[in-house]
Amino acid sequence: MTKAVFLGDQPANIERVYARGRRERVAALTDLYPVVVSQKTLAAYADDLADVEVAFGTWGFPALTDQEIDLLPSLKAVFYGAGSVQRFAEPFLRRGITVVSAWKANAVPVAEFCLAQILLATKGYFRNSRELTTPERWRGGVRGPGNFCETISLIGLGQISTKLIELLRPFTLDVLVVSTHMTEEEAERLGVRKVALEDAFREGYVVSNHLANLPATQGRLHGDLFASMRPNATFINTGRGAQVVEADLIRVLKERPDLTALLDVTFPEPPVAVSELYTLPNVHLSSHIAGSIGDEVVRMADYAIEEFERWRDGLPLQYAVSLEMLETMA
DSSP states (O other), rough: OOEEEEEEEOOHHEEEEEEEEHHHHHHHEEEEEESOOOTTTTHHGGGGGGGGEEEETTTTTOOHHHHHHTTOOOOOOEEESSSOOOOTTTHHHTTEEEEEEOHHHHHHHHHHHHHHHHHHTTHHHHHHHHHOOSHHHHHHHHOOOOOOSEEEEOOSSSSSHHHHHHTTSSSSSEEEOOOOOOOOHHHHTTTTEEHHHHHHHEEEEOOEEEOOHHHHHHHHHHHHHTTTTTTHHHHHHEOOOGOOOOHHHHHHHHOTOOOOEEOOOOOSSSSOOOOOOGTTTEEEEEESSSSOOOGGGGHHHHHHHHHHHHHHTTTOOSSOOOHHHTOOOO
């Protein structure tokens, strides 16, 4: 039976993600080491772990050095029950150790969250509700164009935006996508239009950010783009706060009270106490809740376990990460 270990600097996250019998499922499928091993305790348990072949984990997976990975000489694969592996994956991949991420599982709740916000935004819900302060405003309040033939812009084409495109398909909407790697053939297959970033902001009634979390994307969304948005348009950010020039966004939102910003991420996170994001009436903040929360996190453990079974049986993996993928994925 395959020898396995849970690696994690935050054991509580392992209990939370591998809940509802999932940790017991790992124990049934493997010869599981009984202790959750952290970066600090790895050396102490090294003799016991010399023949461990696979590691499971989730948020808090240790970013091991090459010297620390040397303490796991038999390790062949890492099954990560969470999303981004940018923080720790590269040293494993350079050694030929397989790294599997449950990023696609984490994409599901984010896409669902964005779908809900998009459908409300096209109805004009957010501006309508914040301006409905007197009986006289009941019939005179701003209303959106609705969900028929409206234009939605998605910035970036990763797992989240791909899932969101699928969720938007039952609605009669014109979906625009900004992507450097999407071909025209892929756009046709997905039923979307490939456009430049400037066109996405200018044409979309809702603009939703899904850029990968990379140094090259920081500060990419700036004031000129926000200023170009249509009257009463909405900007959604479930990507990363650093991708937005926040001072520019605040300035434009003050100049354009017709616009709405729905921000699940900021930079820094949370915003500093004096940030105007807390007080601007056309900003709706949420505390990074779009991703997997509550019972949704267990879905990520299921993806990790299912991938382990495929790996064990010699079947092609669905969610393995490569060094090349690290250059573009979130």
